[in-house]
Amino acid sequence: MSRLAFKSVVYHGYLRLGELNAVPANGQSFQFPNNEIRIHHISPISDRCPPLSILHTVSSSSVRCKLEPSSPVEQANLINLHVSCLYESKTAVVLLGDEEIHLVAMPSKQKKSPCFWCFSVPLGLYESSLGLLNLRCLAIVFDLDETLIVANTMKSFGDRIEALRGWIARETDSVRMLGMSAELKRYVDDRALLKQYADSNCVVDNGKMYKVQVEEVPQLSDSHEKVVRPVIRLQEKNIILTRINPKMRDTSVLVRLRPAWDDLSSYLTAKGRKRFEVYVCTMAERDYALEMWRLLDPKAQLINKKQLLNRVVCVKPGSRKSLLNVFQDGNCHPKMAMVIDDHSTVWEDRDQPRVHVVPPFAPYFAPQAEAASDVPVLCVARNVVCSVRGSFFKEFDGNLLSKISKVFYEDEVVTLPHAPDVSNYLMSEGKHADDVADMPVEEIPDVKSKHPS
Secondary structure (H helix, E strand, O other): OOOOOEEEEEEEOOEEEEEEEEEEEOOEOOOOHHHEEEEEEEOOOOOOOOHHHHHHHHOOOOEEEEEEEOOOOOOHHHHHHHHHHHHHOOEEEEEEOOEEEEEEEOOOOOOOOOOEEEEEEEOOHHHHHHHHHHOOOEEEEEOOEOOOEEEEOHHHHHHHHHHHHHHHHHOOOHHHHHHHHHHHHHHHHHHHHHHHHHHHOEEEEOOEEEEOEEEEEOOOOOOOOOEEEEEEEEHHHOEEEEEOOOOOHHHEEEEEEOOOHHHHHHHHOHHHOOOEEEEEEEOOOHHHHHHHHHHHOOOOOOOOOOOHHHHEEEOOOOOOEOHHHHOOOOOOOHHHEEEEEOOOOOEOHHHHHHEEEOOOOOOOOOHHHHHOOOOOHHHHHHHHHHHHHHHHHHHHHHHHHHHHOOOOOOOOHHHOOOOOOHHHHOOOOOOOOHHHHOOOOOOOOOOOOOOOO
């Protein structure tokens, strides 16, 4: 026995199973409190991915220690635990504060007795990761303003129109003046639509009258009041008029949806199963963010209403976005997530390699930008998303799973193959999106700081 090994008594509930030595691994020395390994529960069975592959992918600290029998005496209860975990793809879970220590049953080249590798992960992360990896699913986080939508109130329209008129008055270049005048007209026309809606709950567009349709907003919890909003949808223009507070007309908003959102969103949940779990991270205010997402996902196919409060994350203006904050409940590891945003620098430095940057949506300044390419911006994003998912699981299945099946208890931890990471499959911000614009979408084997005021 190694001089650094710690003899620990193993319990499952109140049942004493036997004794194991905790042996240092990977240069780490780890000791269980009071030299007691108290198993809290057994993890769910994994039907596709061995526990070692899951924990190697999502654990930040690698193997904390190895466990082996402290004596040659046969310990039937420990043998039963080991056999059950090894052949049913389960782990024994010890709770230590806000961590779970997972005992992974390992085959041995030399020993016929129970041997384990121990990994630590945040509470809940293993089970959620097990579900994602078994379903070949990743996570995707969307920004809202200037990424998927542009929204304006009467006040923000007025501010922009006033600013443009000032710039035009000072402009001497006739070409630039022409461009700003066209932008001004687009703002003026949309403000007129919003004013009609705010004043009379109807709009006239191209000679046709559109009246509000009452839309009931699903209650997000028992403490939330029932909300009914007057909404007008101008489908051909990708415009929606809504009211953040139905009782206050000055919270009326005209929202322009980015073209090809349907193409991207339908890929995420194609053929009745999710390819991605969806989250939102925005610097907008909460009521506004929830309504904008409802307009983007009216049938709650991407985020169901029970998850909405946890999955729409609002960051205070001036703060940086963080995937650890988005996944603070342990529902995903950042290595299994990607972001769609029009800026990467609003994210923590460690998260920026996981951001696919799209050009800001500018329907007033540059409406032709979305149509300038044969492939709309969000279709390019869809192709990137498809490519990232395909590459991640090609690495997971073709490299990690195939090699992990040959790993034994005696092997050095450093010999484990590299775990896949979404950041390895995303191009840098400087590389042009045209490189993936024409990529086929293939099946894979089994305003930023605040809402407009």
